[in-house]
Amino acid sequence: MPRRLVKVFARLNPRRSPEDSLALRASVLASILTAELTILAMGYYGLITTVAVPLLTAAGFYISWRRRRERNLLIKLILAVMVVAAAVIFLRELAGSLYDTRLPLIRLFLWLQVMHSFDLPARRDLKFSLVSGLILITAGAVLSISMTYIAGLALFSAAAVAALIQFQLSEDSQRVDRVVAADPWRLAAGSFLVWLMLVSVAVPVMLVMPQSTQARLTSLPVSELTKIFSDFPSEVVNPYYREGGDPFDRPPQFSADSYYGFNPYMDLRSRGRLSDDIVLKVRSDRYDFYRGIVFDVYNGKGWEMSDEEGEDIVSSSPPFELPVDTSMPRGGTSIQSFYIQADLPNIIFSGWRPVSLFFPADRIKIDKYGSLRSPYQLTDDTVYSVVTEQPLTAGSYLRRFPRAGDPAAGPEYTALPDAYGADILEIEKLTRGLTGSYDNTYDKVLAVERYLKETYPYDLEIGPQRSERDAVAYFLFEEQAGYCEHFASAMAVMLRSVGIPARVVTGYTGGSLNPFTGLWEVRQSDAHAWVEVYFGSAGWVGFDPTPGFDMPGDASRDRDNFMxxxxxxxxxxxxxxxxxxxxxxxxxxxxxxxxxxxxVPLAQLSAVATGAAALAASAGLALRRLMLRRRQSRLATAGLSRELLRDPSLKGYLRLLKRLAGIGLARRPEETLRRFARRVSLSTGSADFEELNAIIEELRYSGRPRSDGDQRRVAALSLEIDERLREGRAATGRA
Structure with missing residues (x-):
């Protein structure tokens, strides 16, 4: 029975013609290794996979080369068993990552590529490997969050072009009718020129392609889960700022590496410019602001949180389902995947109202403001995803709120410090003058926001506060310029002074879209403060009074732009x-x-781009055809003297040589005229060409003058053979 199975297995795996070109195998291996290393360098897989995959791939190519003439039935049997084992491991991994199947799929494909590299005897197998390399490098585009992928793509495309040329050369070398150039420098130069032509066409096309700022997200990536075995405190922990004591009784602190608004307090007396280091990369289906901390207590010098305690939420596996007030209206959902690029406080940033969180821990906290806390400080390479709801911000909708019977906000959202009574009265007087003519909350809020945007400049170069006045009054009536914290604080205090509940939020703006990666890059300097206003049963809605900033929802940010x-x-x-x-x-x-x-309308531009691409392709094909004809002409007449080439009586003979080259019977560089004539005669089944070449050879080397009889005989034989070939009555021997 085992012997019968072996026979069946042998029949299913017939011996294939081996591929002997070492250059071809090397170029395919370079392509595969480039694709593998491009993915492995992204850091998604462990050290064992990162080291083993390229080493085993190279070893497999070497073994395939050495054993290319063997049947390798044992190796194939072992590989079949390993494929089954890899499939089982993949299914097990897939069960634990149903929300992001990319990593298990690509890991499986990497190991399948490794296994396949041990069985590459024939050219067809190498073609499969090159195609799988293309699939791998394409998958890398899905995983990539940095521009280093572009380097990997460029290297892969160059190696792939070289491999394709080697494929053609290898095929030509096995055809008796082709001449194969073997100069490695010419091959390298040709490969580079082909690659350069491809890039010169691809880059302009890419630049005029529309690129949407609204990503279509189908996965929810998250780092490896960390188990938290005990409760943890809810307080915000920012290692860049000193803890303990009353922060408003000591000189204000500032660190360029962390925003001072990411603390349990925010001191409006702080000054400084944050660095431009990237701290977050976000893959999002829309431009958004990312909430971090909400402040509800204003003390005249800054803001504090009335309650840092949070509710414990436990989940053994993602996602965390967060509490949602179902009575509040919803404006749609948004998905955001965060890739942490620097050490951050234990704040889980998210959009307006998170409803599902995919976070690498089994325990988190959520405070009364809807802000999320991690059990540990966020570190570089942490990945998490959030599904958030978006607010309804249309003026026609919000003007109806708050309505009679809506739940009231807590008193802390309208409270102002008694210690600065005179300053607060001055602020109230200003606010009533701005809002007195409006009969609804929404228009009053817009009036204050518009006043701040149009009256005061945004300035990061202001000096320290020079008086003991209320910080907002100092901003409005003395400095009259400031940071985003001053604008947000001024709006919140002004609204509170006329009884409208308001609070200050700190977080990050959406950053800038990197067109190469499709991710929003958020820098330390994108830290921001804005205002949330309470509209009864419509909930808390964001407003941004800082000049140059607008809340998400601005249509200009979500349009499709050319790359x-x-x-x-x-x-x-x-x-x-x-x-x-x-x-x-x-x-x-x-x-x-x-x-x-x-x-330009997209349809018109697409038509122009398509036409230009078609024209370029046609010109390229025409140029290739012309170059091929010239090459065939050179090959056909190789070795003939200038006198013979210019002799008008030999036009028929030269035309015959070109026809022979066109059907695959070109003279090879190493062939004498006699050997060439013998090969043609064997292929055509006639000795006429040998007779013709004997006459040509005698004319070339004898030195005697040509007679009219020689010329007539050459012309007649050339015409006869040419007509026979044209009519197709002779076999050409073409492979």
């Missing part, structure tokens, strides 16, 4: 120093061009 304009916007937000400023004029010119492209 060129996105690249210009992205690079324009980076300070490259003097060198970058030196090319700002060129950037402005490109910006105008991108703006023009954006104004």
């Amino acid at each position: 060129l304009s996105g690249i210009i916007d992205y690079l324009g937000g980076i300070d490259f120093g003097p060198a970058g400023r030196a090319v700002s004029a060129a950037g402005a010119w490109l910006g105008r061009g991108a703006a023009w492209l954006t104004s």
Whole structure:
């Protein structure tokens, strides 16, 4: 029985013609290793996988090369068993990551590629490997969150072009009718030129392709789960700021590496400029603000939280289902995946109202403001995802709130400090003058927001507070410029002074979209403060009074832009120093061009781009055909003297040589005329060409003058053979 199974297995695995080209195998291996290393360098897989996959792939290629002429039935049997084992492991991993199947799928594909590398005897197997490398590098685009992927893609495309050329050369080498150039430098130069042509076509097409800022998310990535075996405190922990004591009784603190609003308090006397280091990369289906901390107690110097305690939420596996007030209206949902790029406080940032959280812990806390706390400080490479609800912000809707019978906000949301009574009265007088003509909360809020945006400049260079006045009064009536914290605080205090519940929120703005990765890059300097106003049963709604900032929902941020304009916007937000400023004029010119492209209707631009691509492809094919004909002509007449080539009586013979080259019977570089004539005669089944070449050879080397009889005989034989070939009566021997 086992012997019969072996026979069946052998029949199912017939011996294939081995591929002997070492250059072909090396170029395919380079492509595969580039694709594997591009993915493994992203850090999603452990050390064992990262080291073993490329090493085993290289070992497999070597073994396949050495055993390419063997049947390798034992190796194939072992590989079949390993494939089954890999499938079982994949299904087990898949069961634990149903919300993000990308990593298990790509891990499976990596190991399948490793196994396949041990069984590559034939050219067809190498083609499969190259296709799998293409699949791997494409999968890398889904996982990538940095621009290093572009380098991997460029290297892979170059190696793949070289492999494709080697495939063609290998096929030509097995055809008796082809001449194969073996100069490695010419091959390398040719591969580079082909790659350069592909890039020169692909890059312009990419630049005019529309790119949506609204990603279509189908996965919810999260880091490896960390078990928390005991309760943890709810307090905000920011290692960059000193804890303990009354923060308002000591000089204000500031760190360029962490926002001072990410504390249980926010001191409005603090001054400083945050760094531009990237702290978050966010894959989101929309531009959004990311809430961190909510402050509800104003003391004249800054803000505090009335209650830091949070409710414990436990889940043995993602997601955490968060409490939601079902009576409040919903404006749709949004999905955000956060990739932490720097050490942060124990704040879980999210959109407006989180409803589901995929976080790498089995225990979190949520405070009364809806803000989330992690059991540990967030560290670089932490990944989590959030599903959030979006507020309804249309004015026609909010003007109806709050309604009679709506639940009232707590008294802390309208409280103001008694110690600064005179300043508060002055603020109230200003606010009533702005809002007195409106009969609904929404228009009053807009009036205050508009006043602050249009009256005071946003300025990060203001000096320290020079008086003991209330911080908001100092901003409004003395400094009259400030940070986002001053604008948000002023709006909240002004609204409170006329009885409208308001609070201050700190977090991050949406950052800038990286057109190369499709992720929003949030920098330390994107830390921000804004206001939430209570509209009864419509809930808390955000407003941003800081000049130059708008709350999410601005349609201009969510439109489809051409990638060129996105690249210009992205690079324009980076300070490259003097060198970058030196090319700002060129950037402005490109910006105008991108703006023009954006104004062109997409259908028209697509038609133009398609036509240009088709024209370029046609020109390329025509050029290739012309070059091929010239190459065949050179090959056909190789070795003939200039006198013979210019002899008008030999036109028929030269035309015959070109026809023979066209059907695959070109003269090889190492062939003499006699050997070439013998090969043609064997292929055509006639000795006429040998007779013709004997005459040519005698004319070339004898030195005697040509007679009219020689010329007539050459012309007649050339014409006869040419007609026979044209009519197809002779076999050409073409493979």
